[in-house]
Structure formats: structure tokens, C-alpha cells
Amino acid sequence: MIYVDENITPVDDVNTPFEYRDVKIKNDENPLDKYIILPELGRGSFGTVFYCKERQNNMELAVKVVGYKKKKEKIMMETEINILASLHHPAIIVIYDAFDYGNKLYCFMELIQGGELFDRVIETDFVLTERACACFIRQICDAVEYMHSKRIIHLDLKPENVLCISKQGNRIKIIDFGFARRYNPNKNLQVMFGTAEFSAPEVVLFEDIGPFTDMWSIGVICYVLLSGLSPFVGADDYETMTNVSFAKYSFDYAPFNEISSVAKDFLAELLVKESSNRMTAKNALKHEWLIQLDSLSPGVTLSLTKTKLKRYVILRRWRKAALSVIFINKLNKFSNSHFLKNCQI
The missing domain is CATH 1.10.510.10 (Transferase(Phosphotransferase) domain 1)
Structure with a gap:
């Protein structure tokens, strides 16, 4: 049986897989030069999330990919990336990297594998x-x-x-x-x-x-x-x-x-x-x-x-x-x- 560990203050001792970073959107750099994008993890209203790995150190991540045709669509995703980059809390997903390339925005984040x-x-x-x-x-x-x-x-x-x-x-x-x-x-x-x-x-x-x-x-x-x-x-x-x-x-x-x-x-x-x-x-x-x-x-x-x-x-x-x-x-x-x-x- 699985019991929640109810005796530990929930926000204590939570480690992220990497340090918080000052993430800025990289323009006209191909993210595939640095990352291997693998199977799809899920779809939302405004993008698709994939499992991926960083080529240099093989670190596992998730990446949200959003294609845009209009400026408004681009601004929405840029807003999400900028907001995530400003939030450093153990109970909030951590952003790792971001790219604007080929009319798509890529937001690389920590991989969370415990499910909903x-x-x-x-x-x-x-x-x-x-x-x-x-x-x-x-x-x-x-x-x-x-x-x-x-x-x-x-x-x-x-x-x-x-x-x-x-x-x-x-x-x-x-x-x-x-x-x-x-x-x-x-x-x-x-x-x-x-x-x-x-x-x-x-x-x-x-x-x-x-x-x-x-x-x-x-x-x-x-x-x-x-x-x-x-x-x-x-x-x-x-x-x-x-x-x-x-x-x-x-x-x-x-x-x-x-x-x-x-x-x-x-x-x-x-x-x-x-x-x-x-x-x-x-x-x-x-x-x-x-x-x-x-x-x-x-x-x-x-x-x-x-x-x-x-x-x-x-x-x-x-x-x-x-x-x-x-x-x-x-x-x-x-x-x-x-x-x-x-x-x-």
C-alpha cells in the first residue's frame, strides 16, 4: 500500500534536477542542435509536450512545442516562458531553456514522472x-x-x-x-x-x-x-x-x-x-x-x-x-x- 508521507513539511527538501537558470528565449538557434526530441507525452490546447534529452549530458527533460502563425500566438507563449523563468518555487515546474525557431517556440522544462x-x-x-x-x-x-x-x-x-x-x-x-x-x-x-x-x-x-x-x-x-x-x-x-x-x-x-x-x-x-x-x-x-x-x-x-x-x-x-x-x-x-x-x- 502507498501512504502519503504526511509527517514531512511538504515544501521542505525538494530538489530540482538542475539549478534555477536565467532563461532567455534564443532566437534563430536550432534546438535540435542541443536536444534530442523523443516521444510525445501529451497535448494541450496550445501545444504538444515531448520527452527529450540534452545531447551534451543526456539529461532528461520535457519540451513544450507551440507553433505560431500570428503575432498574438507568439506573444502568448513568450509570456508563459517569461513568467516561468521568474518563478523559483519547489512546487512549481522549473524551466531549463527556450528557443524561437522555424515559427515554433520551444520551452524545455524539468521532466515530472509521477503523473497527475x-x-x-x-x-x-x-x-x-x-x-x-x-x-x-x-x-x-x-x-x-x-x-x-x-x-x-x-x-x-x-x-x-x-x-x-x-x-x-x-x-x-x-x-x-x-x-x-x-x-x-x-x-x-x-x-x-x-x-x-x-x-x-x-x-x-x-x-x-x-x-x-x-x-x-x-x-x-x-x-x-x-x-x-x-x-x-x-x-x-x-x-x-x-x-x-x-x-x-x-x-x-x-x-x-x-x-x-x-x-x-x-x-x-x-x-x-x-x-x-x-x-x-x-x-x-x-x-x-x-x-x-x-x-x-x-x-x-x-x-x-x-x-x-x-x-x-x-x-x-x-x-x-x-x-x-x-x-x-x-x-x-x-x-x-x-x-x-x-x-x-
């Missing part, structure tokens, strides 16, 4: 407890608090973007900063992208976003991790966004019978429709549920949660193409709907 967090949690021999959930969420909050201190917001926190460093330890890494933005509190910022199921009300209503937008997403991830249920998901993106706009959820489901009241309070302080009343990352790290993690009793194994989480992962993969990204036409349809014009929310 939810995939690891639903493995047959993994013991899922509330304390294990708190251990993972604390790391996410710690990384996000660091990002926010640098005025960077991720804007696409979801289970696929939280990876485990290994199959044995309790360490995670946040990945995929393709939607990340630098945040200026003196300027208004709205976005028309994200993943519907994990998007905050201010995103689907096209209102001002900020660090609080990431905190809503953490709340949804935590709710699913503790229960195996998704609080706002609907039959399609439109229904999901409608549910998010109401920001109504419930703990009246069987899996929550085994969850502590302090954990439910943690969720209740994140899943708040009014963004200004939502718990910040700094305050989340001071919340009783996370601050008392080291003394929190492991409690019972969350067997029902795990069963439902397995079903959730399977269904999410099945629906991924339909639920992955909120496109502008869906947001326009939503914001102009008769429902939204006439309801008080």
Missing part, C-alpha cells in the same frame, strides 16, 4: 485520507501564495495541472502557465478563457479577475479531492457556467460524512461568489485545516471518496474535449442569455 495528482490518488494501493488531501492542498496553496506575491495569477488551476514528482513521495508540482498573467491591482483585467468546471464566477460573468480567481479554483479542486464529486459541473459548458454563476454547492452528500468540519470550513471560505470575501492564499495557509496538518489525525480511509473519484476521472477524460476550454462564443452566448439578464445573482 488524481491519477495517483485513485491507484489501487494508494491510501486516501483527509490528512493526505490536506498535505496536497497545502502545497498548492504555498505555490500559489508565492505566485501571487510576485503578482502572477495562474488562471488555469485544475487537476491536470497538478503533477506528482514521484509515485512514492508527497511532493507535487504546478504546471502549464499558458493562461498565466501578470497582475496589476491598479488595472482592470478580464479574461475569456479557462476551464469551465474550475472557473470562478467572475470569469464566466466577464468581471474583473485577480489572485482571488485562483483561490476559487483551489476550492473546486479541494472539493473534488475530498469527495470525488464536482460541485458545479453540468451536462455541458453552458450548464456548468450557469451553475458557477450561482455559486451554490452542498455538503449533503455521503462522502462528506467522513470529512471534518474544519475541512468544510476551509472549502466554505474559498467557494465564495463575492471575490473580495474569498480567502487569500496567505490566509489559506493560516487556516486551521492546513496549519494543524502535522497534528491532524490521519482518520479513516476515504473509501467512498476514492470510488467516486475513480468514476470522476474516467468521466472527465471522456468529456474533456467538450469541457476543456471556455471559448469566447460560449461566453458571449452565456452573458447575453435571457437567464442572466433577468436573474439576481
Whole structure:
């Protein structure tokens, strides 16, 4: 059986495979002169990730390759690379090198081989407890608090973007900063992208976003991790966004019978429709549920949660193409709907 090492402070003693580097995008240099690009690891909305090796020292890495035809597409990837290069935190993926060559941008990063967090949690021999959930969420909050201190917001926190460093330890890494933005509190910022199921009300209503937008997403991830249920998901993106706009959820489901009241309070302080009343990352790290993690009793194994989480992962993969990204036409349809014009929310 695999037990999360719940007695170690999660962000301590995490070693990266290489030192943090001052990464600048190299122009008109062929990355294939320095790297061997091997099998594909996965695809996202804005690029493909491959396994690769550095020719000089045979070091294993991952590389995200994004082709561009328009200046806007290029600027988006340049933004992601520049943001990653500025983040040095043990729970955030580390960038190694970057190239702009042949109308493609190449972002070389550390290779993380432990798989997605939810995939690891639903493995047959993994013991899922509330304390294990708190251990993972604390790391996410710690990384996000660091990002926010640098005025960077991720804007696409979801289970696929939280990876485990290994199959044995309790360490995670946040990945995929393709939607990340630098945040200026003196300027208004709205976005028309994200993943519907994990998007905050201010995103689907096209209102001002900020660090609080990431905190809503953490709340949804935590709710699913503790229960195996998704609080706002609907039959399609439109229904999901409608549910998010109401920001109504419930703990009246069987899996929550085994969850502590302090954990439910943690969720209740994140899943708040009014963004200004939502718990910040700094305050989340001071919340009783996370601050008392080291003394929190492991409690019972969350067997029902795990069963439902397995079903959730399977269904999410099945629906991924339909639920992955909120496109502008869906947001326009939503914001102009008769429902939204006439309801008080």
C-alpha cells in the first residue's frame, strides 16, 4: 500500500534536477542542435509536450512545442516562458531553456514522472485520507501564495495541472502557465478563457479577475479531492457556467460524512461568489485545516471518496474535449442569455 508521507513539511527538501537558470528565449538557434526530441507525452490546447534529452549530458527533460502563425500566438507563449523563468518555487515546474525557431517556440522544462495528482490518488494501493488531501492542498496553496506575491495569477488551476514528482513521495508540482498573467491591482483585467468546471464566477460573468480567481479554483479542486464529486459541473459548458454563476454547492452528500468540519470550513471560505470575501492564499495557509496538518489525525480511509473519484476521472477524460476550454462564443452566448439578464445573482 502507498501512504502519503504526511509527517514531512511538504515544501521542505525538494530538489530540482538542475539549478534555477536565467532563461532567455534564443532566437534563430536550432534546438535540435542541443536536444534530442523523443516521444510525445501529451497535448494541450496550445501545444504538444515531448520527452527529450540534452545531447551534451543526456539529461532528461520535457519540451513544450507551440507553433505560431500570428503575432498574438507568439506573444502568448513568450509570456508563459517569461513568467516561468521568474518563478523559483519547489512546487512549481522549473524551466531549463527556450528557443524561437522555424515559427515554433520551444520551452524545455524539468521532466515530472509521477503523473497527475488524481491519477495517483485513485491507484489501487494508494491510501486516501483527509490528512493526505490536506498535505496536497497545502502545497498548492504555498505555490500559489508565492505566485501571487510576485503578482502572477495562474488562471488555469485544475487537476491536470497538478503533477506528482514521484509515485512514492508527497511532493507535487504546478504546471502549464499558458493562461498565466501578470497582475496589476491598479488595472482592470478580464479574461475569456479557462476551464469551465474550475472557473470562478467572475470569469464566466466577464468581471474583473485577480489572485482571488485562483483561490476559487483551489476550492473546486479541494472539493473534488475530498469527495470525488464536482460541485458545479453540468451536462455541458453552458450548464456548468450557469451553475458557477450561482455559486451554490452542498455538503449533503455521503462522502462528506467522513470529512471534518474544519475541512468544510476551509472549502466554505474559498467557494465564495463575492471575490473580495474569498480567502487569500496567505490566509489559506493560516487556516486551521492546513496549519494543524502535522497534528491532524490521519482518520479513516476515504473509501467512498476514492470510488467516486475513480468514476470522476474516467468521466472527465471522456468529456474533456467538450469541457476543456471556455471559448469566447460560449461566453458571449452565456452573458447575453435571457437567464442572466433577468436573474439576481
